[in-house]
Amino acid sequence: MSNDVVLALVVITALGFDFTNGFHDTGNAMATSIATGALPPRIAVALSGALNLVGAFLSLAVAATIASGLVNTKLVTLTVVAAGLAGGIIWNLLTWLFGIPSSSSHALIGGVIGSTMAAAGGSSIKWHGLISKVIIPAGLSPVIAALIAAAGTWMLYRISRSLTDGARRHGFRVGQIGSACMVSLAHGTNDAQKTMGVITLALIANGSQKAGSNAPFWVILSCALAISIGTYVGGWRVIRTLGKGLVEIESPQGMAAESSSAAVILLSSSFGYSLSTTHVATGSIIGTGLGKKGAEVRWSVAGRMATAWLFTLPAAAVVGAGAYALAHGIGGTAGVVIDLIILLVVVAAIYWRSRASKVDHNNVNDSWSERPEQSVPEPAAA
Amino acid sequence: MSWINYTAIWKIVVFGLLAGAGLPAIFAGGLFALSRGPKVQTAGADADSDALVGGSMAGMIIAAICFLIVLAAIGWGIYEVYQIGHPAAPKVK
Numbered sequence A: 001m002s003n004d005v006v007l008a009l010v011v012i013t014a015l016g017f018d019f020t021n022g023f024h025d026t027g028n029a030m031a032t033s034i035a036t037g038a039l040p041p042r043i044a045v046a047l048s049g050a051l052n053l054v055g056a057f058l059s060l061a062v063a064a065t066i067a068s069g070l071v072n073t074k075l076v077t078l079t080v081v082a083a084g085l086a087g088g089i090i091w092n093l094l095t096w097l098f099g100i101p102s103s104s105s106h107a108l109i110g111g112v113i114g115s116t117m118a119a120a121g122g123s124s125i126k127w128h129g130l131i132s133k134v135i136i137p138a139g140l141s142p143v144i145a146a147l148i149a150a151a152g153t154w155m156l157y158r159i160s161r162s163l164t165d166g167a168r169r170h171g172f173r174v175g176q177i178g179s180a181c182m183v184s185l186a187h188g189t190n191d192a193q194k195t196m197g198v199i200t201l202a203l204i205a206n207g208s209q210k211a212g213s214n215a216p217f218w219v220i221l222s223c224a225l226a227i228s229i230g231t232y233v234g235g236w237r238v239i240r241t242l243g244k245g246l247v248e249i250e251s252p253q254g255m256a257a258e259s260s261s262a263a264v265i266l267l268s269s270s271f272g273y274s275l276s277t278t279h280v281a282t283g284s285i286i287g288t289g290l291g292k293k294g295a296e297v298r299w300s301v302a303g304r305m306a307t308a309w310l311f312t313l314p315a316a317a318v319v320g321a322g323a324y325a326l327a328h329g330i331g332g333t334a335g336v337v338i339d340l341i342i343l344l345v346v347v348a349a350i351y352w353r354s355r356a357s358k359v360d361h362n363n364v365n366d367s368w369s370e371r372p373e374q375s376v377p378e379p380a381a382a
Numbered sequence B: 001m002s003w004i005n006y007t008a009i010w011k012i013v014v015f016g017l018l019a020g021a022g023l024p025a026i027f028a029g030g031l032f033a034l035s036r037g038p039k040v041q042t043a044g045a046d047a048d049s050d051a052l053v054g055g056s057m058a059g060m061i062i063a064a065i066c067f068l069i070v071l072a073a074i075g076w077g078i079y080e081v082y083q084i085g086h087p088a089a090p091k092v093k
Helices: A002-036 A041-058 A061-068 A078-097 A104-120 A127-159 A165-205 A217-233 A236-245 A251-270 A277-291 A299-330 A332-355 B006-035 B038-042 B057-085
Strands: none
Touching: A002 A041, A002 A078, A002 A104, A002 A165, A002 A217, A002 A236, A002 A251, A002 A277, A002 A332, A041 A165, A041 A217, A041 B057, A078 A104, A078 A165, A078 A236, A078 A299, A078 A332, A104 A127, A104 A165, A104 A277, A104 A299, A127 A251, A127 A277, A127 A299, A127 B006, A165 A217, A165 A251, A165 A277, A165 B006, A165 B057, A236 A277, A236 A299, A251 A277, A251 B006, A251 B057, A277 A299, A299 A332, B006 B057
């Protein structure tokens, strides 16, 4: 049956998105540990990948909310899901190319919303859910995370002020590794769920599963693996920006940042907010710069990120809508297949472009300059 | 329907501060306690020394208590997340 072919393609695309989600977000957990030298880069990404795998099984709370709370599931078809995923993947890869830690969650949500709107109009979107569960938390979460991280940083330096520099660095590295592990766990718990939700949505749209049911085990397992492998591959460009670009980080600051991120992500998930781990981690890192006397926050880098955040939802939505229009115009299985072929071409082009200025585990910690040799032109406004 | 859930924000800020800043502070307190004692004082002004253990018995006991509190809190937190994420009764939202 041709529908099953489309379903299989959608599932593969969703896992592809999950993979990009993993490598885009490695930095959220591990950037500060890599920057302070608490963990060697390759060990850091391996550890983070393993903990993402565990985290994906830890909680299944967010999976259901991601799709059903934002769009009218009755109007969602497989073509809509495929087009939405295309929007999410393309935005994720573009921001990765420019080393901007943007939100994978917003890319996914934006893509799905765009394609749903193209398919069924604005009334198919649950605007209240979108604003109260996604947009307002997106604005508040970095501020709260920054506040907590600033308070933590201030206390850590205050309490440890009698320690020698060496002892302090040594002691807090241990704490930093522990807290970074918590962020990896939280990331698996939060972000792997989003793809599980989308695949479940596709299964429901295809009639393979009843509405309101939970993700089947093979979905949980494959999503956990995809995000874990993505994390292990490591988005070195984003790690570099987070670890070196925003604030020059010492190990007490790293611990404060990761603890704040882990606490905010886990708490918010329990309230049903599908927060962006990226926004939280960035807020925390800025907070550690504010909490330490004499530390400097590179606001130009922060400003560039914030701009990308503003564009993430609409830009992914535009791509999602375009992908839907194309697939719908061609129609049927062929439409989805052509969509995905175009997606593959774009992915290949972005990958090819990234080879020109490689960032990997060897040069991830090189000192930051505003115009580094690997700097690429600013992204045009989406 | 309200746009902002103030209760949730209030809880996230308070519990976030307790867990996200309080626990690291207890950990720092543990490091401080651990560094007390004769060894560090005789070590002189070697600022780059990695030596963390001061050798005071009381300091080490307090440090151990601090580290255990942090570990216990993390364990409890993970357990809570698991509980919330795996509701016992089949619950449809």
